[in-house]
Amino acid sequence: MPIKLIAVDMDGTFLNSEKKYNSSRFFKQYKQLKQRGIHFVAASGNPLYTLKAYFPEIAHEMAFVAENGAYVVNGTETLNYDYFNSDVLQQILGDLKHDYAKNLILCGKDSAYIEKSVSEKTQQKLKIYFKNLTQVDDLSQINDQICKVTLTTAQQDNQQILNDLEQKPYMREKLAKMVSSGFGFIDLIIPNRHKAYGLQLLQHKWGITHQDVLAIGDNYNDLEMIQMAGYGFAMQNAVPELKQVAKYIAPSNEHEGVLDVLDLVLNAQPFQIYSKEDVYLENI
Structure with a gap:
């Protein structure tokens, strides 16, 4: 699995219904991802300042695709900010x-x-x-x-x-x-300023192809991102339209589904257990 970039939506995906995540488990994973040169990107409809508040320890070095793709930053560098005429x-x-x-x-x-x-x-x-x-x-x-x-x-x-x-x-x-x-x-x-657009700016900076991207989401504003990624995941709790275009179905946001997928990446295990033809087919 030549994955070089992992992009995750936040609400309904990375965060549970209480707007929390298992930080101790994630930060151990994040450290390993960083050591292996795999970029972790929060890609969300939320504003940048809201996203950074979820990652106070690492926000200064993380990349974010905020505002559904209009605002893209890499660490302290702003790559793009689009706004309405x-x-x-x-x-x-x-x-x-x-x-x-x-x-x-x-x-x-x-x-x-x-x-x-x-x-x-x-x-x-x-x-x-x-x-x-x-x-x-x-x-x-x-x-x-x-x-x-x-x-x-x-x-x-x-x-x-x-x-x-x-x-x-x-x-x-x-x-x-x-x-x-x-x-x-x-x-x-703004038309065509979606999450996939924002991710492509980061991909260009880092020299990463679509095939090397893993993206996970749960809602309509994740469609372009999931379709673009070589490894597109919809959450078990995702809207049906996203499950239709995704290649894989991850466990729900209430059961740390994103972190389970990260474990597969870190352990170089196949994603077959999350294929749509497997155990989650009935939920599509």
């Missing part, structure tokens, strides 16, 4: 604020922004995912480079809002792309 952003805001002002989050490089009208209950949810959250009077007056526009929804309203967004002119004109990242979040991202 101001005209496009104002078009999106002008349209969405009327119906969704209390559900809107604008994602900047160092902070996310919400209006002061957002309920306390919604704020408590957002603070889990956005460690730097700034309240403002009017989102349209923010002077920052916004890489992602996020809507937080009640799970039962998700599909209705997705259907509504599909009809928006900026969606039809491909000025933005819509992706569901789970947990009631709908992200509007």
Whole structure:
């Protein structure tokens, strides 16, 4: 297995439902991966500052593909930060604020922004995912480079809002792309600035081919990454669409599935036990 890069999603994949992971087990694995020259990358829809908070001991040397691919860093070096054209952003805001002002989050490089009208209950949810959250009077007056526009929804309203967004002119004109990242979040991202795009910047820097990449995820915003990787894993708890394109199914995030896969890599064991034709077939 010539694996040189391992990319993992965070929520629903690396993290359990309590937003935790077995740090003692992982850091032993990470040390071995580092010794063997295998890069470990956190690839997530989360902001960079939130991702770094999960790895305080090693964040300074890790690589991150944050904001669904728009923000890519390697250690202390920023490789890329893409953000919406101001005209496009104002078009999106002008349209969405009327119906969704209390559900809107604008994602900047160092902070996310919400209006002061957002309920306390919604704020408590957002603070889990956005460690730097700034309240403002009017989102349209923010002077920052916004890489992602996020809507937080009640799970039962998700599909209705997705259907509504599909009809928006900026969606039809491909000025933005819509992706569901789970947990009631709908992200509007810059077209083609997905996780696979971010990973390719790191691959180019390190001279790593797609075939040497192992990627693991659980949701729609992982599709491009899983399809691109030579070893694409979906979690047992993943959405059906991701399981369809993945080559392998890992145990769920509640049972340290990612760490089990890392053990296989470190022990040079085959992935056959996680093939879709094996024990997890019934879950696809």
